[in-house]
Amino acid sequence: MNPLGGQPKVVVICGPTASGKTAAALDLAKEFSGEVINADSMQIYRYMDIGTAKPTSDERARIPHHLIDIVDPDESFDAARFSKMAHAVIATLPARGVVPFVVGGTGLYIKSLLQGLFQAEPTNHEIRNRLKEEAAIQGADFLHKRLSQCDPESAQRIHPHDTYRLIRSLETYEVTGIRISKYHREHRFKDKPFKVFKMGLDMNREVLYDRINQRVDAMFEAGFVDEVKGLLERGYPPDLKSMQAIGYRHVVDYIQGRLSQDEALRTLKRDTRRYAKRQLTWFKADSEIVWIEPDRIKDIRHLIESFLRNHVP
16 A cells, blocks of 8 residues: 555654654554654764664664764754755655654754744844843843733743743844734745644653653663764864764763763753753644653554545544
C-alpha cells in the first residue's frame, strides 16, 4: 500500500528530551514503512554523539535516518536551512511509498518545516533600543500594559515578564502600524505543503525528570567527557554555538577546572530539566498535537493508520 497519495503526509513525533522519541520513531516507522527526518538541532553535528543522545548506528541501520551528522560543529546552521533540507528529503519519499517521520524536540525546526518562518517588517533599532530602556526602567509589566491597549490578542498570549516578545510585538506595531497577532494569523494559513499528524510524548513530570537524571549519568559512563576532549583536540573552541549547548558547556567547565565532576553532573541535570520544561511549554501551545505517554504508543497506531488512509483521525 502506498499511503501517500497527492499532498505528502508527514507524521511528527515531538516532546521533551528523554521522553522516548527515538524508541517511538523506530517502532512506528517500522510498522508504517517510514523513514526518520531528524528535527533535533544538536544531532545535525558530526562528532557530537553522546551528549546529543543521537540514535546509535544499529538504530540507524534498522530505520533510515536523514539530517544527522550533516555539518561540522563550527558550521553555521539554522531553522531556515533545516527547513530547506528537510523539504528536499521529504520530496524524495512518496515515490517509494515511504512515510516521513519528523522526529525531534527542536520546536522551531518543526515549525519552520511545516509553516515556514514568520518574517515581520524590518526592525527599527532606534525603537527597539528605546523599548529596552523602558523595560529596564519601568519593568516588563509596563510594556505588557501598553501592549494590552494596542494588541490585546498578543498581550493575552505573551507572559507579562517575557520582555523579548513584548518588545518585538510593540516594535512591530510601532514600525508598521499592524498588530503582530495579525501577521501571525495571516501567516498561519500560508504555504502549508504537507498534511500533518502530530503526536507528542509526555509523562508524569517526576518520571521525566528521573529519566533525565539517569540519562545524564549514562552519558558520563558512556564517555561524554572523552567526547568533549576529542572535540577540543580537533580544534573546536568552547565559544562555538554548538559547544555552548547544554551538556557540552558543562563538560568543558569540568575539563577546564571550573567545575568538579559532581557539580557538572548536578548543574547539567538541573539545566536539562529546565530545558525539558521549556520544550513542553512550546509544544503544549500547539493544539494540533495529540499527546500520549511513551508506554501507550500502541494506543495511537489506529490514529496514524486512519490519517495515512485519508480518514480524519
